[in-house]
Amino acid sequence: MNASLHLWLIPLLPFAGFLLNGILGRRLPKALVSAIALLAPLASFAVVLSAVLASSSGLALPYTESCPIGWIHAGTLNIDFSFVFDQLSLVMLLVVTGVGFLIHIYSVGYMAHEDGYWRFFAYLNLFLFFMTVLVLAGNALLMFVGWEGVGLASYLLIGFYFQKNSAADAGKKAFIVNRIGDFGFLIGIFLLLATFGTLTFSEISAKLLAAPAWQGGILTVIALCLLLGATGKSAQLPLYVWLPDAMEGPTPVSALIHAATMVTAGVYMIARTHVLFDRSPFALGVVAIVGAATALFAATIGLVQNDIKRVLAYSTISQLGYMFLGCGVAAYSAAIFHLMTHAFFKALLFLAAGSVIHALGGEQDLRRMGGLRKKIPVTFWTMTAAVFAIAGFFPFAGFFSKDAILYAAFLQGAGGKVFWFVGLVTALLTSFYMFRLWYLTFLGESRNHEAHPHESPWSMLGPLVILAILSVGGGWIGIERFAAFLAPSTGEIPTAGGSASLEIGLSALAVLVALAGWWIADRLYRKQPETPAQWAAAMPHGYKLLLNKYFVDEIYGFTIVKPLLAFSKFLLGWVVDVAILGGAAWLLGGIAQFAAAILQRWQSGNLRSYAAWLALGAAAVLLFLLLPATLGLHASGMGR
Amino acid sequence: MNPAPLQLAAHGIPLAWYLLLSAALFSLGVIGFLIKRNVITVFMSIELMLNAVNLTFVTFAHQWHAVKGQIFVFFVMMVAAAEAAVGLAIIIAIFRARATLAVDRIDLMKL
Amino acid sequence: MHLILFLLFAGLCLAGAINLLLQSHPINSALSLIVVMTSLAVLYLLLGAEFLAAAQVIVYAGAVMVLFTFVIMLLNAGREERTLGSRAARTVGFPAVVVILAILATVILHIQGLGAATMQDGITSTEDLSTILFTKLLLPFEVTSVLILIAILGAVALARRGDGDTERLAGK
Numbered sequence: 001m002n003a004s005l006h007l008w009l010i011p012l013l014p015f016a017g018f019l020l021n022g023i024l025g026r027r028l029p030k031a032l033v034s035a036i037a038l039l040a041p042l043a044s045f046a047v048v049l050s051a052v053l054a055s056s057s058g059l060a061l062p063y064t065e066s067c068p069i070g071w072i073h074a075g076t077l078n079i080d081f082s083f084v085f086d087q088l089s090l091v092m093l094l095v096v097t098g099v100g101f102l103i104h105i106y107s108v109g110y111m112a113h114e115d116g117y118w119r120f121f122a123y124l125n126l127f128l129f130f131m132t133v134l135v136l137a138g139n140a141l142l143m144f145v146g147w148e149g150v151g152l153a154s155y156l157l158i159g160f161y162f163q164k165n166s167a168a169d170a171g172k173k174a175f176i177v178n179r180i181g182d183f184g185f186l187i188g189i190f191l192l193l194a195t196f197g198t199l200t201f202s203e204i205s206a207k208l209l210a211a212p213a214w215q216g217g218i219l220t221v222i223a224l225c226l227l228l229g230a231t232g233k234s235a236q237l238p239l240y241v242w243l244p245d246a247m248e249g250p251t252p253v254s255a256l257i258h259a260a261t262m263v264t265a266g267v268y269m270i271a272r273t274h275v276l277f278d279r280s281p282f283a284l285g286v287v288a289i290v291g292a293a294t295a296l297f298a299a300t301i302g303l304v305q306n307d308i309k310r311v312l313a314y315s316t317i318s319q320l321g322y323m324f325l326g327c328g329v330a331a332y333s334a335a336i337f338h339l340m341t342h343a344f345f346k347a348l349l350f351l352a353a354g355s356v357i358h359a360l361g362g363e364q365d366l367r368r369m370g371g372l373r374k375k376i377p378v379t380f381w382t383m384t385a386a387v388f389a390i391a392g393f394f395p396f397a398g399f400f401s402k403d404a405i406l407y408a409a410f411l412q413g414a415g416g417k418v419f420w421f422v423g424l425v426t427a428l429l430t431s432f433y434m435f436r437l438w439y440l441t442f443l444g445e446s447r448n449h450e451a452h453p454h455e456s457p458w459s460m461l462g463p464l465v466i467l468a469i470l471s472v473g474g475g476w477i478g479i480e481r482f483a484a485f486l487a488p489s490t491g492e493i494p495t496a497g498g499s500a501s502l503e504i505g506l507s508a509l510a511v512l513v514a515l516a517g518w519w520i521a522d523r524l525y526r527k528q529p530e531t532p533a534q535w536a537a538a539m540p541h542g543y544k545l546l547l548n549k550y551f552v553d554e555i556y557g558f559t560i561v562k563p564l565l566a567f568s569k570f571l572l573g574w575v576v577d578v579a580i581l582g583g584a585a586w587l588l589g590g591i592a593q594f595a596a597a598i599l600q601r602w603q604s605g606n607l608r609s610y611a612a613w614l615a616l617g618a619a620a621v622l623l624f625l626l627l628p629a630t631l632g633l634h635a636s637g638m639g640r
Numbered sequence: 641m642n643p644a645p646l647q648l649a650a651h652g653i654p655l656a657w658y659l660l661l662s663a664a665l666f667s668l669g670v671i672g673f674l675i676k677r678n679v680i681t682v683f684m685s686i687e688l689m690l691n692a693v694n695l696t697f698v699t700f701a702h703q704w705h706a707v708k709g710q711i712f713v714f715f716v717m718m719v720a721a722a723e724a725a726v727g728l729a730i731i732i733a734i735f736r737a738r739a740t741l742a743v744d745r746i747d748l749m750k751l
Numbered sequence: 752m753h754l755i756l757f758l759l760f761a762g763l764c765l766a767g768a769i770n771l772l773l774q775s776h777p778i779n780s781a782l783s784l785i786v787v788m789t790s791l792a793v794l795y796l797l798l799g800a801e802f803l804a805a806a807q808v809i810v811y812a813g814a815v816m817v818l819f820t821f822v823i824m825l826l827n828a829g830r831e832e833r834t835l836g837s838r839a840a841r842t843v844g845f846p847a848v849v850v851i852l853a854i855l856a857t858v859i860l861h862i863q864g865l866g867a868a869t870m871q872d873g874i875t876s877t878e879d880l881s882t883i884l885f886t887k888l889l890l891p892f893e894v895t896s897v898l899i900l901i902a903i904l905g906a907v908a909l910a911r912r913g914d915g916d917t918e919r920l921a922g923k
Contacts, residue, residue, distance in 0.1 A: 604747070605747035605748065606743075606744060606747050606840075607682070607743045607744075607746065607747070608673070608674055608743060608744070608840040608844070609840055609843075611670075611673050611674055611840065611844065612674055612840040612841075612842075612843040612844030612847065613843060615670055615674070615843070615844050615847035615848055615851065616843050616844070616846075616847040618847070618851060619846075619847040619848075619850040619851045619854070622850075622851060622854045622855070623850065623854060626854060626858050627854055627857065627858070630857060630858045630861045652753060652867035652868050652869030652871075652872075653753055653754060653757050653867055653868050653869075654865060654866075654867050655865045655866055655867060655868060656859050656860060656862065656865050657757070657761075658794070658798070658868070659855075659859040659862075659865075660856060660859055660860075661761050661764065661765070661794075663852060663855040663856060663859065664765060664768075664852070665764060665765070665768055665787070666851075666855075667848050667851060667852040667855075668765075668768040668769065668771075668772065669768070670844075670847075670848045670851070671772060671844075671845070671848055672768075672771060672772050674840045674841075674844040674845070674848070675772065675840070676772070676780075678777050678780075678828060680777045680781075680819065680822065680823055680826075680828060681771075681777050681780045683819075684771065684777075684780055684781060684784050684819060685771070687784065687811075687815065688768060688771065688784065688787065691787065691788060691791055691811070694791070694803075694807075695791060695794065695795075698794075698795050698798050698800045698803060699798060701798070701800065701875075702798040702799055702800075702866075702868055702872070703865060703866050707875055707879055707880055707883055708883075710800050710802070710803055710875060710880060711880065711883060711884060711888060713800070713803050714802075714803065714806065714880075714884070715891065715895060717803075717806055717807070717810050717811065718810075718895045718898070718899060719895070719898065720810075720811075720815065721810055721814060721815055721899065721902075722898055722899045722901075722902030722903075723902070724815045724818055724819070725818065725899075725902045725903060725905075725906040726902050726905050726906050726909065728818055728819070728822045728906070729905065729906035729907070729908075729909035729910040730909055731822060731826075732822065732825070732826065732909070732910045733909050733910060735826050736912070741777075741826065741828050
C-alpha cells in the first residue's frame, strides 16, 4: 500500500493562490500578495520534492492518483481526473515548480513598481496551475485542459500591459496562432479516441505493446496531428511567429512561459506520446526536419536582431528546434535533458536581460547598451555563465545536452548526418549571436549616456545566482545517467554504431564550433566594431531579409490573413450573415408578426370572451377525460 | 334507471337527481357569467356555481355517510365569504376608477 | 313527503337561478339568488346536513347576500347597459355550456350504485361535525379564520378612497 503523494496539491496550491490574489488581490497589501504568490509555488515545489523523495525511497513509478469522482462517463468512454507521476513528469515538475518559484521571487523585485502587481501574480499562479495539470495529466484530454490553460495564461500575461496596443495585439496573435496548433492536437485526440477507444496514455501504450507489428497508417496521421499541436505551442516552423511578439509581456513572463516551461510543452507532449511516434518513422522524420529547419531558420534571424529580448526569443525557438530534432531521432531523453538545461540557462538569460533592462530603465535596444560589465557585475557574471552554457562550452550545462542530441542525430544514418550538420551550423550561429549580445550589452563603451545603470535588488539577483549555478552544473549529471533514469517512461536512446571515441570527437568538434562563433563575434564586435555595418551595407538584401525575419509575418499576412479576411467579409459577412441569417431572422419575425396579428384578436380584453374560452376548455377536458371513462365503464358494466 | 313514482316513495329520491340539479345550477351559473353585463351579477353567477358545487359535496357526503364532505362545504362557505368581501371591494374600486359596472367596458387588459 | 319537498325546492332553485339570468336589474337578480340559496338550505336539510343548512341561511342568504345588496345600493347600480358584448361568449361559450351539461348528465346517469335519500336517513348532528372540525381539522379551521381576517383587511384597503382616486374623479 503506497502512501498518497497528494499530487492534487501540486496544481491546486497555485490555483488557490490565483483565486486569493485574483479575487482579493486588489484590496490586499503588496506584501501579502507577494507572500501568497510565493508560497503557492514553494509549497508545490515542496510537494514535488516529497514525491521525489518517496520515489527514491522505493515508490514504484509510474504512480497514478485519480480523483474518486470521474469526469466524463459516456458509454464506453471513461475519463478521469487522473494524475500520473513518473520519471518524465518528475523532471518536468521539478523544472516547472523549481524554476517557476525562482522566477516568482525574481518577479517580486522586477514588478515592484508596476500597476496591477496582484494581477500579475494571480496570472502567474494560474499559469503554474495549468502547467502542472498539463504535466501531471494521465490522459490526453486532461493534458489538453492544461494545454489550453497555459495558452490562456500566456495570452493574459503577454497582454499584461493591455493599454499598449502592441502588447494586446501580441497576446491575440499568440492566442490565434496557438489555436491552429490546438486544432491539430484536438484532431489528434479524436483520432486517438477513435483508434484506441481510450485517451489514457498508459492504456494506449499497453495496446500498442500488444500489437508489435502495428506501424504507420493511422498512427502516422495521429502523430502528425499531435506534431501540429506541438509546433503551435512550442513555436516551431511554421507556427513560430507568435513567440517573438510574445516578448511584449513582462520579462519574467518571457523567462517562465516563453522560454523555460510552456513552450517546452510540445516537446513534453511528444515525449509523453512517444510510443505513437516510435511506430511511425515518417512522423519522426517530419519531427526531425521541423526541428532542424526551425533551429537553423531562427538562428539566422537571431543574428541581426537589435532588441535584446527578441534575440533571446529567436534563440529560444532555435533551441526548441534542437529539442524537436532530439525527439525526431527518437532520443527523447536527450530532448528532455536539453529541455531541462535549456530551462535553466534560458530562464537565466531572460532574467539577466530583465535585470539589464531594469538597470537601464526600460531600454531594450542592444545598440543603446554597452559597457555595463562594471556597473552591474552580478548580472554580468550570471549572464556570462548562461551565454557559455547556451553556446555549448564544456563543462557548462548546454554542452552536455546539445551534444547528446547531436550525437544521437549523428548515429541515425545518412539523414541523421544532415541533421547533425544543420545542428552544428546552428551551434555556430548560436554561439555567434549570443556572444554578439554579450559584447554589445556588457563590453565596450556605453552608448547610452542618459541612463544611470544600477544593480538590481537581491530579490532579483538571488534567482540569477541560483540559476547560474544550475546552468554551470546542471549538465554534470550526464546524459547516460539521465537517459537511464528516464528510460522507463521515454525508452532508450538508440546508440547503435556509436563509440566513446566518436562521441568525444564530435564533442570536441562542437566545442570548436562554439569557439569559432565566439571568435567571429569577438572580431566583429570588439576588435572591429565598424565591420558589421559594412557587411550589412555590402549585402543590403540579405541583411534586410534577416532583419525583417524573412518577411514571414508579411507573407502570412498576404497569403493567409488577407484572403481569410476577404472570405469572411464577403462570404460570411454578406452571403451568410446578411442574406441567409438575416433573411431567416426576417422571415421568422414576419411569421411571428403575421401569427400575432391573427392571435391578437383572441386577447380581446373582454372578460366574457375569456370566460367563454375557459368554459370551452373545461368542456374539452371533460370530454376527453370523463366521458370515455364513463362510457367504458358502462360498456364493461353491460358486458358483465 | 328510472324507477316508478311508487317505488320512489318507498326507496326515497335517487341521489342522481340531486346531482343533476347541481349540474343544472352550475350550467346556469356559467351562462349567467356569459350573458350578464353587470359585473355584480356576474359575481353572483360565480356564487351560484359555488353553491351548485356545494350541493354536490353534500350529496356525496350523504352517499358515503362521510362528515368530511360537509366540512368541505363549510370551508367553501368560509372562503366564499372572504372572496365576496374582497371581490365586492374590488368592484367598488373599479367603479371608482371607471365609473361603470359594465364588464364589457372594463377591458383595458388587452394589447 | 320527501319527494314533494324535493320537487318543490328543486323547482324553486331552478326558477330562482333562471330568474337571476332573466332579470336585468341587479337587485332583482340578488333577490332571486337569495331564493336559490334558501331553497338549497332546505335541500341540505333533506340530505341530512343540519348544520350546513343553518350555515347556508346565515352565511350565504344572510351575510353574503346582504353584502351584495348593500354594494348594489351603494353603487346605485341601475339596469344593465346595452353593450356590444362578446361574440366569443355566444359562439363558443354556449355550445361549451351545453356540452358540459350534457357530459355531466351522462356521467351522472351512468354512475352505478348511487343511493337514495329518504326521510328516514339519519341527520349528521352538529356535534359530530364540530368534533372533527375542532380536533382533527383545527389547524385548517384556524387558518381559515386568519384568511377571513386578511380578506377583511384587503377589502378595507381596496375600498378605501385613495388619494389617486379622488384626483382622478375630480379630473373627470
